Amino acid sequence: MLACMAFIGMPAGASAEWFGDLYGGMVVSGLANSTFIQHVPQEQTVPTKNRSAASPTFGVRAGYWFAKPYSEKGESTLGHFLGMAADISYFAQKTDRSRFDLVPISVLLMVRIPLLKSDEFPAGRLQPYAGVGPSLMFANSSIDSPGQGINGVSNFEAAIALDVRAGIAWQAHKVFKIFAEYRLTNANLIDRSYICTNPQGCGHRTNTESTLTDETRTMLLAHHVLVGFRF
Secondary structure, eight states, rough: OHHHHHHHHOOOOTTOEEEEEEEEEEEEEEEEEEEEEOOOOSSSSEOOOEEOOEEEEEEEEEEEEEEEEOOOOBBOOOHHHHEEEEEEEEEEEOOEEEEEEEEEEEEEEEEEEOOOOOOSTTOOEEEEEEEEEEEEEEEEEOOOOTTTTTOOEEOOOOOOOOEEEEEEEEEEETTTTEEEEEEEEEEEEEEEEEEEETTTTOTTTTTTSSSEEEEEEEEEEEEEEEEEEEE
16 A cells, blocks of 8 residues: 555656556456465364456556657657556456455556557557556455365455556557556465453454464465556
8 A cells, every 4th residue: 555655646757658547358267276274173284276267357547657758859768668557456256165356456667668650659559568566455255164174264354466467559549549458466365263362351452362273375366368448
């Protein structure tokens, strides 16, 4: 969240080129592998491997390139290759025994290559681009128990995730582009359960006067295919 605030507060020069994206698509494949670790009443570990089914996704993004393709004097500027963006989206990862509803908020370092330049399209009519950065991913998780005596998971949490993009944009009109994009997301979620060991009660000090009974560690990996409009 601090990274998002830093992005919003970051000054962009007068020569910056701003953009906004609307996109949608599908999570075409992914993994949702969970490891159940039980400590009480006895130690046991149960790993599970699950592939997630295809599901829809959508999001919005806003950002800027550090410079326009040409200065006012018509000279080429190097800053137009680099930019930054803030992105928020929604998608779900579903398996036979689990569901994860996910809202990542990402800050991306962007790079583009303007191709097919002309007087009408000085930024290039064709623009391959890529982006990478961290996400603050909010996850609502529901995981069935893998066996008798092991707790399932029903939890809401936030985790730091990785967000990687690669795409190509086409200037279909002077005021907008259309683009196709590949996205990779990766996150690790941890859910822990405790029992109170203080005879007088634990109150809000659960982690200092309690015993860890079990924990579930989940690795999420998803491949997305997206299409959208850039303004």
